[in-house]
Amino acid sequence: MNQGARSIASTKNHGWWLVVVLFFALVCPASAQAPSAAKEFLNQGIQRYKRGDLSGAIKDFTKALELYPNYAVAYYDRGLAHQDRGDLDDAITDYTRAIELNPRYADAYYNRGNARSDKGNYEGAIADYTLVLQIHPQDSDAYSTRGDAKRSKGDLDGAIADYNECLKIVPDDVYAYVNRGNAYDDKGDHDAAIDDYTRAIQINPRDDVAYVNRGIARANKGDYAGAIADYTKAIEFDGHKADAYYNRGMALADQGDYNAAIADYSKSLKLQPRDADSYYGRGSARYEKGDFAGAIHDFSKYIELEPNESDGYFNRGSARYMKDDYKAAITDLTKSIQINPHDASAYFYRGSSNEYLGAIKEAMADYRSAIQIDDAHSQSYAAMAWLLATSGDERLRDGKQALVFGLKAAELSAFKDGDVLDTLAAAYAEVGNFVEAVKWEEKALSFPDFANRTGEAARDRLQLYRSRRPYHESRRTTKTQYGNRHSAIGNLKCFYQTSGSAQRSPGEPRQAGNGATVARGACVAGKSGV
Numbered sequence: 001m002n003q004g005a006r007s008i009a010s011t012k013n014h015g016w017w018l019v020v021v022l023f024f025a026l027v028c029p030a031s032a033q034a035p036s037a038a039k040e041f042l043n044q045g046i047q048r049y050k051r052g053d054l055s056g057a058i059k060d061f062t063k064a065l066e067l068y069p070n071y072a073v074a075y076y077d078r079g080l081a082h083q084d085r086g087d088l089d090d091a092i093t094d095y096t097r098a099i100e101l102n103p104r105y106a107d108a109y110y111n112r113g114n115a116r117s118d119k120g121n122y123e124g125a126i127a128d129y130t131l132v133l134q135i136h137p138q139d140s141d142a143y144s145t146r147g148d149a150k151r152s153k154g155d156l157d158g159a160i161a162d163y164n165e166c167l168k169i170v171p172d173d174v175y176a177y178v179n180r181g182n183a184y185d186d187k188g189d190h191d192a193a194i195d196d197y198t199r200a201i202q203i204n205p206r207d208d209v210a211y212v213n214r215g216i217a218r219a220n221k222g223d224y225a226g227a228i229a230d231y232t233k234a235i236e237f238d239g240h241k242a243d244a245y246y247n248r249g250m251a252l253a254d255q256g257d258y259n260a261a262i263a264d265y266s267k268s269l270k271l272q273p274r275d276a277d278s279y280y281g282r283g284s285a286r287y288e289k290g291d292f293a294g295a296i297h298d299f300s301k302y303i304e305l306e307p308n309e310s311d312g313y314f315n316r317g318s319a320r321y322m323k324d325d326y327k328a329a330i331t332d333l334t335k336s337i338q339i340n341p342h343d344a345s346a347y348f349y350r351g352s353s354n355e356y357l358g359a360i361k362e363a364m365a366d367y368r369s370a371i372q373i374d375d376a377h378s379q380s381y382a383a384m385a386w387l388l389a390t391s392g393d394e395r396l397r398d399g400k401q402a403l404v405f406g407l408k409a410a411e412l413s414a415f416k417d418g419d420v421l422d423t424l425a426a427a428y429a430e431v432g433n434f435v436e437a438v439k440w441e442e443k444a445l446s447f448p449d450f451a452n453r454t455g456e457a458a459r460d461r462l463q464l465y466r467s468r469r470p471y472h473e474s475r476r477t478t479k480t481q482y483g484n485r486h487s488a489i490g491n492l493k494c495f496y497q498t499s500g501s502a503q504r505s506p507g508e509p510r511q512a513g514n515g516a517t518v519a520r521g522a523c524v525a526g527k528s529g530v
Contacts, residue, residue, distance in 0.1 A: 038067040042074050049081055057081045072101035076108050079115075088115045106135045110142060113149070122153040140169040144176050151183050159183045174200045178210050185217045193217040208234040212244050219251050227251040242271035246278055249285070258285040276305035280312065287319055295319040310339035314346055317353075326353040344374035351383060360387060360396060381409035382423045389423070389430040390473045397472075399430035415443075418450025422458055429470040437465040 045060030061078035065071055079094030095112035099105050113128030129146035132139055147162030163180035166173055181196030197214035200207055215230030231248035234241055249264030265282035269275060283298030299316035306312055317332030333350035337343060351366030364387060370380040388402035406427035409420045421444035429437035441462040445451050450458070461471045 035068055038064040038071055038074070041067065042071070042077065045074075045077060045081075049077070054081045054085050058085075070101055072098045072105060072108075075101070076105065076111075079108070079111060083111060083115055088119050091115045092119075104135055106132050106139070109135075110139075110145070113145065117145070117149050117152065120152075122149045125149040126153075138169055140166045140173060140176075143169070144173070144179065147176075147183070148179060151179070151186065156183045156187050172203050174204050174207055174210070177203070178207070178213060181210075181213060181217070185213070185220065190217045190221045194221075206237050208237040208241060208244070211237070212241070212247060215244075215247060215251070219247070219254070224251045224255050228255075240271055242268045242275065242278075245271070246275070246281065249278075249281055253281070253285050253288070258289045261285040262289075274305060276302050279305070280315075283315065283319075287315070287322075292319040292322045296323075308339060310336040310343065310346070313339070314343070314349075317346075318349060321349065321353055324356075326356050329353045330357075342373055344370040344377045344380070347373065348377065348380050348383065351380070355383075355387070360391065360393065363387065364396075376412055378409045378412035378417075378420065381405045381412065382420050385409060385427050386423045389426040390471055392473050397430065399427065399432075402427040402430055416447075418444040418447035419454075421447075422450065422454070422461070425465065426461070426471050429465050432470075434465050434468045437470075438462065441465055 041060045041064035045057040045064065048054075048060060049057040058078055058081045061074045061081065064074040065078070068074070075094045075098040079091045079098065082088075082094060083091035092112055092115050095108045095115065098108040099112070102108070109128045109131045113125040113132070116122075116128060117125035126146055126149050129142045129149065132142040133146075136142070143162045143166040147159040147166065150156075150162060151159035160180055160183050163176045163183065166176040167180075170176070177196045177200040181193040181200070184190075184196060185193035194214055194217045197210045197217065200210035201214070204210070211230045211234040215227040215234070218224075218230060219227035228248055228251045231244045231251065234244040235248070238244070245264045245268040249261040249268065252258075252264060253261035262282055262285045265278045265285065268278040269282070272278065279298045279302040283295045283302065286292075286294035286298060296316055296319045299312050299319065302309075303312040303316065313332045313336040317329045317336065320326075320332060321329040330350055330353045333346050333353065336346045337350070340346070347366045347370040351363040351370065354360075354366060355363035364384065367380040367384045367387075370377050371384070374380075382405070385402045385404075385406035387396065388398045388405065391397050403424075406420075406424040410417075410424050413420045415421065421440045425437045425440035425444060428434070428440065441458060445455065445458055445462070464471050
């Protein structure tokens with residue numbers, strides 16, 4: 001999916017351009033020869049454009065061009081109207097024709113670059129902005145937007161260089177500071193990013209975009225309190241900024257304040273009812289609170305909006321598993337595997353569900369698949385070891401293989417996981433090495449978390465090993481035994497997880513602003529109705 005937040009650049013508000021610009025004949029010589037009727041349609045189209053009647057404006061510009069096919073300004077103006085309507089291909093066609101008629105038409109290059117960037121053609125956009133700079137070397141906007149295009153295509157150093165040039169021309173350009181900060185944050189230089197966002201805030205203390213993006217950089221450094229303060233400030237300035245609520249929800253969840261996180265995700269959804277990521281985040285927080293029904297609801301909404309993302313099915317399956325709805329969990333996990341067949345965790349959790357349903361052979365097949373995909377998947381090694389050592393079905397038990405899997409799981413966990421050591425002890429007992437079984441069971445009980453969760457059952461096993469008897473389960477394991485042993489079944493792939501986890505998220509914190517570039521200039525007319 002990002003579906004991470006979604007990384008979105010700040011864009012300039014070229015409001016000062018939104019006036020009727022009077023172009024002299026030397027700027028656009030083709031307009032000087034335009035017949036009066038064509039000029040009248042042009043000016044009429046401009047008035048419609050200013051009123052927001054884009055369809056009417058396009059009709060008028062088209063009539064002007066029918067009367068005078070070489071009217072570069074009319075092509076430019078119609079391109080603007082098409083671009084505002086989102087008809088990017090038509091806009092590019094019109095800008096290109098305007099450029100053919102006037103090869104030094106800098107604004108036509110600029111806006112064609114914007115349209116190409118919005119279509120994802122960053123190379124083409126960069127080429128257009130470069131042509132603008134050849135005509136007007138001090139055009140700070142061209143440097144800034146070229147930097148945006150370079151950042152979008154992954155050329156972060158090139159983007160930073162362009163923002164630097166922009167700031168040489170306009171030292172107090174808030175947007176250049178914000179977007180250079182975005183590039184630094186993308187590079188992982190969070191301190192430099194924070195410095196740039198802070199400078200933007202010093203220039204404009206009410207710049208909510210800079211606060212949101214500084215919050216992201218602080219969260220990336222693990223400073224969740226600082227991030228929350230920045231998101232809160234942005235919300236004070238603009239209470240309708242869904243991304244600020246969404247990002248604050250992520251930071252609150254990272255701090256373990258799931259109630260507050262849920263409240264923020266809910267506010268984000270009130271502002272953007274079809275925001276899949278907010279459903280995902282709220283579902284994650286509800287899962288962590290143990291509200292599995294609420295989590296299932298939110299992940300279901302996420303799946304409706306993002307039906308091709310495996311994580312939604314995975315997490316809904318995990319929540320259904322925690323509600324003992326193993327068949328539904330298997331259905332979801334199977335769908336997750338169909339979308340992403342290389343997901344070891346999905347195989348492991350489906351194996352867990354199969355095991356609770358008594359489908360031990362299917363469970364073992366899933367654990368083996370997980371190991372084939374990820375030979376460092378300690379949970380699957382431990383699960384296999386436990387079944388091979390303790391299964392109530394004698395035909396499935398294999399002490400030697402159980403010991404191989406158990407030792408591998410213990411090595412992968414550095415012999416510091418009580419659940420894994422408990423499994424290793426059972427494997428040693430199954431091969432008749434009760435000295436080692438007692439040793440590792442006692443070691444497992446030395447871990448407070450393990451002892452608190454399963455101390456009584458583990459101590460019962462320890463007594464069996466001391467009396468030189470292995471531990472065997474009934475064919476259907478209980479939830480408590482298995483859940484304690486493989487506690488990672490509850491490790492949801494939380495959206496707000498930042499690092500050091502196998503959990504996955506479809507997106508990232510969202511940098512504030514909107515992703516579309518801004519067309520430069522309003523419709524233009526000739527001098528004195530020319």
